[in-house]
Amino acid sequence: MQRIGVFVCHCGSNIAATVDVKKVVEVIASEPGVVHAEDYQYMCSEAGQEKIAIAVREKKLTGIVVCSCSPRMHEATFRKAAERAGINPYMVEIANIREHCSWIHKDINEATEKAVILARAAVAKVNLNTPLTPGESRVTKRALVIGGGIAGIQTALDIADAGYKVDIVEKTPSIGGRMSQLDKTFPTLDCSACILTPKMVEAAAHENITIYTYSEVEKVSGFVGDFTVDIRKKARFIDADKCTGCGACQEKCPSKKTPSEFNRGLGTRTAIYTPFAQAIPNVPVIDTEACIKFKTGKCGLCQKICAAGAVDYTQKDEIVTEKYGAIVVATGFDTISLDKYDEYAYNQSPDVITSLELERVMNAAGPTHGHLERLSDGKAPKEIVFIQCVGSRCSDDRGKPYCSKICCMYTAKHAMLIRDKYPDVNVTVFYIDVRTPGKNFDEFYRRAVEQYGVNYVKGQVGKVIPQPNGKLLVQGSDLLDNKQILKEADMVVLATAIEPNKDVRKIATMLTASIDTNNFLTEAHAKLRPVESPTAGIFLSGVVQGPKDIPETVSQAGAAAVKVVGLLAKDKLMTNPCTAKADELLCNGCSSCANVCPYGAISYEDTLVNDHGIRETRRIAIVNSALCQGCGACTVACPSGAMDLQGFSNRQILSEVDAICR
Amino acid sequence: MYKIAKENLASLFALINENNELYLPVQVAGQTNFAAYTADANVDLDTLKTVKSPKDVFFPQSETLYTCNKEDNKLKITPEKLVDAPFVVFGMKACDIKGIEVLDRVFLSDPVDSFYAARRAHGTIVALACHEPEESCFCKVFGVDCTEPAADVATWMIEGELYWKALTEKGEKLTESLKSLLTDADEAKVEAEKSAVKEIVEKLPYSNLSLEGWNGDVLTEKFNDALWNELYKPCLACGTCTFVCPTCQCYDIKDYNTGNGVQRYRCWDSCMYSDFTMMAHGNNRNSQMQRFRQRFMHKLVYFPANNDGMYSCVGCGRCVDKCPASLNIVKVIKAFSEKGDK
């Protein structure tokens, strides 16, 4: 049995005017476990807190009930007071007799009676309280960024600038991501490479940043502050320390027919390759599926030509194991597959391309060296049709239900650039809505219409029919004229919906981060914690959280970095002691609790238990208190009552119920 | 000897109920158990065996012992009142009455259980002889004569008439108060009924079960027998056998917080339960084999050892009918004798 002290606050007249405070003290003093009861004008004042300290000393209190305002107001205050007085802060309970009583009731008898009941419930709870100590866990002062696009680079740079080590893991041979494939960026039309490349160089040169390209995260264990990650460094077959990046190997490589990933398959590359000229690191990789040496054992030209002797056909994948305090997911996006959209003839005509492919076509380093030409015959197009919302805003299973957000702006950009460079080319844009929220965005779109004469038609395209003469017959709606338009175009550009990178579900599973039905990672709170995953220590940067453009991505990348830095700045993490805990003798190991845990805090271990003399190995739930946030979902999912929540235990809540109902 | 026509039994019960609480077999939701008589109760004398034995009339499944309340700052303890009004149990069978004999050994020996003793003192038992014994019956094995129940009053239901014979002083007294409804009868029909039923009893499959080898002297031998390791396996550790049994007498004492105080009550417990006799140090029987063995060892070895050879099984066969895993005391006895034969 506890030795409980009850302190009833007048709160000036806030409580005392409606609740007979003296009566509460008198009644509560005879409750089981109560050894001290008193009232005071302002319990939260210095003097009030001192009264608690004195009572703790003199009456040897082990538990405290303060009848006062809402615990949301002063629970922390009284816990600290208790701690100063020498008892565990979690031995304090608050009976809310102000917001939930004196302020809403007028009849003094009624309010007093209710105050007594609320106090009794608090006393009943404290009787079952146990001292709790916040756990401590150490923080590894190193962050991992998964994905080396603009989101990952920016997050890494911001973390590194704050003085913390950060590693970037990038799947492809170079960092740079989607942004490196873009030609110009809206709304300022500056060259993408010109603004991205310096950031790539900065990241590569930063003393706090380690870049693992051509690498993938293979395994993640641990929890916030203390993750252990296995990174697979795929064999490049090039010794990066020796390679000078001269490019001679790529010039001589006889296998030249592999479609270039960087150019979206519109051009080809060699078997030994760097994806693009400004790649970082400027170290090629050998594609073993295309390499003649690997396929037939003959060739070996690159090794012969390499002056630095960097080519090593025996190189093996390598696993690097590293510890991290925080992990940022910045895995970005890809365009959706258009296989289900036969009506746009994407698979039938090379002149129907996606907007991302157009970026490559427009780019000086691209397959056409920046000349706008038809990919079928290399002729200059005279009539170009853009189709918006291809696969976005679809409620069927062909597309995505969300708006891809960036298409309206990049289509305006493309239209404008074409009209600027090739004034004789007619550009028609079929749109459903033009969505341009953003600074200088609508102005940008209006410029495309007003200044550059882009023809915007409200209506969707129903069908693109390749003609025998090589033209594309576009059949679309003009809803404002209520007409069906038939237009012969030379090129059709599809504003294809974007979706999270294919690998993200695998990564989310490794990280136990929650993911939505569209494969975007879920935020801890849609409004207030948009860059954090509900899983502690996991942060989101860029399109992995939802469609966004470059400026938004960069802002979010910075926000994620700040959250990471905030975490890494701590030497130790204090964990909420009100976490779930499984009684190993009652646990069935059935996994119900883990199924409802939003934080992936529950795992199972085969544990040797001694159940009243029976020794056996059982599958037992283990709660990681660093991850558990204390919601209690697991406690109800658990049929045997093995899982309980400290600070809000089953018995504590039942005792409150009993006290209220008696 | 008296008799009363079956259709007049309702009046008889009403008359008994005027001066006594009356318990008798009542059907509720398709099942017949002993319950207090009410005018609209669905009395069922045709079902041979009630699901639960009538022991709960004397030893209820749950009964309050005393209540603690807080008065001012003091604790006030109010013992539960003992039964002090006469009551009648109608329709107990010979085996059930034998069961009461077993319970008497436990509760009326020193220290006397005052709650039980009060009920025994105030209760009058009117027994009903068995008419159509069933295949699970084996009362004969324990020396019970189902045609001649040894109660305060014995009755027989023969061709729509209930024959009534007082056997004790209590029985005479009750009979006296019911005279207005009873008519005189001779015993010829009853004797015929008895011998007819006895013939049936001889034909019952369990009637010639041998108890050889089961007595108070075989404790160590039986206790250590490896056979238990096989027999218990299908056991689900439920309390069905215990709770339908007329002789199981174990109970647990628990407290119930009413909000205004505490009621200390006792309720039936089952040696099949994992928390049975759980103590601070743990449990002295922590495997189901041990718990299973306990039940049968108690009935066939420990109890006779302490009670002049009296078994604490009466052969009512309720466990045979009700065990969810089709286990029962007969299978245990047979398994041991088969093993002996080998």
Place this chain on the structure above:
Amino acid sequence: MQELINRAKELLADGTVARVLGWKIGDMPYNPEPAYFETVESLDKFVYNGFCGANLSKYMIEASKLEGKTLVCLKPCDSYSFNQLLTEHRVDRDKAYIIGVGCKGKLDIEKIKKTGIKGITAVSGAEMTDACDTLEIDTIYGKKSCSYNDGMLERCHVCKGKEHKIYDELIGESRDTCDKERFAEVERIEAMSPEEKFEFFKAELSKCIRCNACRNVCPACSCRKCVFDSTKFDSAQKANVDSFEEKMFHIIRAFHVAGRCTDCGECSRVCPQGIPLHLFNRKFIKDINEIYGEYVAGAEAGSRAPLVNFDTEDAEPSIVNER
């Protein structure tokens, strides 16, 4: 049955399995008991007939802890329970060799006796080999008979089907026994007034003797220690007293198995007081199906039970008032 025994002997003899979990011939015509057989000879006492209603899947929890594989005979409906136990990591698939045994409906001896048949000494027609038409019953009071279907357990009249959801091999034919609407009884109760509902369940539950047979036989109630036995939750109960505890027990029990109960009907089969306990579980199944979409517990190992799942568009609890 002989095919089953032969196969079991074979598997036992060649060491594939260390023991056989099946049914042993009883000492009455209708009371075979679940049993382990560890030797080929002991299998002479193996029986599989219409009275082998017991669902053996729960015994596999203990059997999974033993050395070697256990051959377990599962009827189609039992296989759902096994899957559910597998989902909950309570049994070890690698420790089980599952023979899916055919089923032609299982018999309820209580139901047969309720037709007035007393003093049974022999029953023919309950074997699995024949057409399951009529049970010829010898009693000490003469010869009686009862149609197979009239003697069948309630659960067989609403059988989930002849398909085994998990097995290593199949032996024996099954029969379609479903001839009643599964939720008809639940619907009948739902249509009652609150007073009638209350009286119905009061009468049924007043019979409860808290023997825990329903719980202990239930493959979904696989807790090592039930909350109602545990002091930790302050919820321990032993007796059926004063009109509340039996409700608490049965509601919570049904709630704990909601979404996990395969409707195997064992609870109702074993209740010594004949309480139709399946009506609780089936109500939850019906609600789940209607509100959250069809879900069959145990149809597939590893599926996520409805109560540890959600949809953001789920109905609000107020739907109960509208129904």
Place this chain on the structure above:
Amino acid sequence: MSHAKNQAERIREISGVNPLKCMKCGKCSATCPAFNEMDIKPHQFVSYVANENIEELVKSDSLWKCLSCFACVERCPRDVKPGKIIDAARQLVVRERGGNYLSADEIPELLDEDTPQQLLVSAYRRYKR
């Protein structure tokens, strides 16, 4: 419930389509091979039902111009299925007039292996006027 509302509800019920899902992209009209023959265009079918302007809709020639090719149903990104709506509108008319227009004994000669069944059903209501 007003007559118009009632009729709109009937169309929603028969077609199984929720016209409110339409985002007015016009892809149905863009895709329709009979567009030029129609007075009320496919994308308008949807808004006519949404606005409960059924009287106008059922008077429309479009009802009998629609080929039931279901290109609009296939391509609609919002699962609104204008073709189903027009089909439902036809049914509404047919039901009110109380009969089918194609008699059963005329079917065999019309049957062709490649004919979609849906077309036949639609034909019941369209031809032999």
Place this chain on the structure above:
Amino acid sequence: MSVNNEFRPKIVAFCCNWCSYAGADLAGSSRLAYPADVKIIRVPCSCRVNPMFILRAFEKGADGVIICGCHPGDCHYSTGNYYARRRMTLLFSMLDYIGVEKGRTRVEWVSAAEGVKFSDTMNDFVAKIKGLGENVRLGDLRCKN
């Protein structure tokens, strides 16, 4: 509990710490009255509410039990109230099935900003429970005296 023969129900309200408890605080600081019959128990999340707690309240004499949590989609723990919603729906349906009057239990989503809604909800709930009268179908008789 009855004074002057007026039926005063016992009502237990489980409120999640992040939304509804704060909503109740707001009702208090806005002086929005509701009957003193309502007593609030603070839980971290509506998903902490075990059906056992609700039955226990009825056992011990409560006449109504209400569970308040964050609006679906706004749960502090992302998903807690979704689980609570399913659990309570099924439990309430079961209570209805065994003959407990509809309306003795309720779930209401109340945000931290909805002081008015909190107070309105409680006023309405108390009125409904008063209409239903004393809970006789779910109590333990031992607690009735």
